Amino acid sequence: MQDLSLDEKLTLLTGKDCWRVETLGGKLPELFFSDGPHGLRTVKEGEHALKATAFPTLTVLASAWDTALAYEMGELLGEEAIEREVDVLLAPGVNIKRTPYGGRNFEYFSEDPYLAGTLAFSYISGVQSKGVGTSVKHFAANNCEHDRLFQSSEVDDRTLHEIYLPAFSLALRARPWTVMCAYNLLNGVYCAEHEKLLHKILRDELGFDGVILSDWGAVVDRAKSLKATLDLEMPHSEQAFSVLKAAYERGEITEEEIDASVERILALVRKAEEAKPLRTVTHTAEERHRAAVRIAEEGAVLLKNEGALPIKDGARVLVSGKKAKTGVYGGGGSSCVDSAFAPLPLDELLKRENGTLSVRYHEALFHDWGNLYGLYGMRGAVMRAAECDVAVLVVGGDGTTDCEGCDRASLRLSSVEEEFIRAVAAVNKNTVVVLYGGSAVDMSGWIDCVNAVLYTGFNGEGGNEALSRLLTGRANPCGKLAETFPLRADAALGNGFYNRYSEGIFVGYRGYDARNEAVQFPFGYGLSYSEFVYSDMTMSETGGEFCISLDVENRSERAGKEVVQLYVGQKFPLVTRPPRELKGFQKVALGAGEKKRVTFRLQKEDFAYWSPALDGWRVEEGMYTVFVGSSSREIRLQQQIKLSQRGPSQRDPQEE
Numbered sequence: 001m002q003d004l005s006l007d008e009k010l011t012l013l014t015g016k017d018c019w020r021v022e023t024l025g026g027k028l029p030e031l032f033f034s035d036g037p038h039g040l041r042t043v044k045e046g047e048h049a050l051k052a053t054a055f056p057t058l059t060v061l062a063s064a065w066d067t068a069l070a071y072e073m074g075e076l077l078g079e080e081a082i083e084r085e086v087d088v089l090l091a092p093g094v095n096i097k098r099t100p101y102g103g104r105n106f107e108y109f110s111e112d113p114y115l116a117g118t119l120a121f122s123y124i125s126g127v128q129s130k131g132v133g134t135s136v137k138h139f140a141a142n143n144c145e146h147d148r149l150f151q152s153s154e155v156d157d158r159t160l161h162e163i164y165l166p167a168f169s170l171a172l173r174a175r176p177w178t179v180m181c182a183y184n185l186l187n188g189v190y191c192a193e194h195e196k197l198l199h200k201i202l203r204d205e206l207g208f209d210g211v212i213l214s215d216w217g218a219v220v221d222r223a224k225s226l227k228a229t230l231d232l233e234m235p236h237s238e239q240a241f242s243v244l245k246a247a248y249e250r251g252e253i254t255e256e257e258i259d260a261s262v263e264r265i266l267a268l269v270r271k272a273e274e275a276k277p278l279r280t281v282t283h284t285a286e287e288r289h290r291a292a293v294r295i296a297e298e299g300a301v302l303l304k305n306e307g308a309l310p311i312k313d314g315a316r317v318l319v320s321g322k323k324a325k326t327g328v329y330g331g332g333g334s335s336c337v338d339s340a341f342a343p344l345p346l347d348e349l350l351k352r353e354n355g356t357l358s359v360r361y362h363e364a365l366f367h368d369w370g371n372l373y374g375l376y377g378m379r380g381a382v383m384r385a386a387e388c389d390v391a392v393l394v395v396g397g398d399g400t401t402d403c404e405g406c407d408r409a410s411l412r413l414s415s416v417e418e419e420f421i422r423a424v425a426a427v428n429k430n431t432v433v434v435l436y437g438g439s440a441v442d443m444s445g446w447i448d449c450v451n452a453v454l455y456t457g458f459n460g461e462g463g464n465e466a467l468s469r470l471l472t473g474r475a476n477p478c479g480k481l482a483e484t485f486p487l488r489a490d491a492a493l494g495n496g497f498y499n500r501y502s503e504g505i506f507v508g509y510r511g512y513d514a515r516n517e518a519v520q521f522p523f524g525y526g527l528s529y530s531e532f533v534y535s536d537m538t539m540s541e542t543g544g545e546f547c548i549s550l551d552v553e554n555r556s557e558r559a560g561k562e563v564v565q566l567y568v569g570q571k572f573p574l575v576t577r578p579p580r581e582l583k584g585f586q587k588v589a590l591g592a593g594e595k596k597r598v599t600f601r602l603q604k605e606d607f608a609y610w611s612p613a614l615d616g617w618r619v620e621e622g623m624y625t626v627f628v629g630s631s632s633r634e635i636r637l638q639q640q641i642k643l644s645q646r647g648p649s650q651r652d653p654q655e656e
């Protein structure tokens, strides 16, 4: 660094253009950034985005509750980055789904920080195993799109530490090359220039020593952002150099502060340069596509099934809804991917999957809905549904309803879609709804009149192949919701100036459970074609570590997978706490009739809460309950334990 002049150092502190770090006239090698979390949106200057594999969105990956799958998706994204000479993938987003109205929820993992952070750790590890960097984003408390450039998230310290930081903290254990700061303000200060957030918390408290880069255009005062230790302003900013030069000459920023950021940027460039010769691509585009199908399969959530699924051999099937032809690869905004893979129509795939089926497609909902042709479409579909054994209706959101830069206008389907579902269900008792959506959907207008619902998020280029396997039973649904589907929800989008996080730590199931509030489908919920039974829970403790074991048995004739979830709750806390919080999960594959023992380990810090009084984590002595369940509300087994300074002791297991 010593051979860089001050001007060169200041030049380095903002991007060369939209996607690259400055090269100082060739003194430094190129470093290239590219979106996005579920596929490469690689834009070379003046060109269209290059085509790439459209993997399922992170909502779908999260619904698979599978760290190995998250790692694999990361690896494959890393390989596509290599093929496009991308050095840092601007992903993953780990913001918490505070409200189901969030426009970018499809890009994020969960309402729960433990699940989000655990999967992000695996995803980042996968990408970086290929010598490609990541950028965990958007730091922090960027939980809606409403006025995202100007609105201040008003969050108390305990909520920040227990809800909005832990996913980043867990992700940082994978040592992401960069962290991207958010657009919004946090408690009145822009994240991009938030000394406490970036320096005291991210660097000192969470131990991040890499490059902090801005979200694109997130820097307002470049000198203040430098002092807060934001290293790289993206994209290139014409006035950055002069602003920094003037601030330096006025003594507002020091050479030491400049050098610190320059050194971190140079270290990033060196890291990428050293990784280049070691990068390897070992999978073909076809293999990446097959993986996209598998992720879509594992991340689909069967929410209701009164026997219509799996579709039986020889059935007469009606498929209706434009999305049956096109699928919905992703949502709108910077994460969108231009896939090279043309969608395969679901009706065709059903026939291919099971040759005994007689499958007809009938378009029913036309954009110019009001005209006679549109009415004919719906009436025609209803008439055909009456003649079929099973009616598969493919409905829901897409990039127009779930998009970066704006929040969802409604949690419901369109009135036309709801009317269509009710009309078909009235004539066919085996009506199956395949539901697209980037986040929770309010199904109250029709859920009771249909036989089955398969929620499929935005499931990438392989979505219809996955759906055809799931609907015919060639694949067994095993997904679990990574967010609550509530019966009612406050949009909680703020007033454009500030967004007061008045619910505090009671986000998602933490809140619904604390209020004993009924929900449509709880966090962690998902059905299967198999039936799983939990038994024989035991707990032991050695040196302060708890080992919890139990048996899980597949009581069906069909192989399947179960996501066993472990929650912890304190019985008589000195401070208000949620009834239970996720502290572990295991996905177990079980053949027909097979039983396996599943084991969890808990450390003392898994019982902690953030104490504003102590300005740190605290574990209180006293009684705790360890819950094991197939969702946050289907607790199958539980056991009490007592934590004391002398160490824990446990009581007899209780079956709920």
Ligand code: GLC
Pocket (backbone or CB within 6 Å): 035, 090, 137, 215, 216, 334
């Ligand atoms: C966008 C997004 C961010 C993305 C970046 C580059 O505004 O907020 O997630 O990586 O800009 O496209």
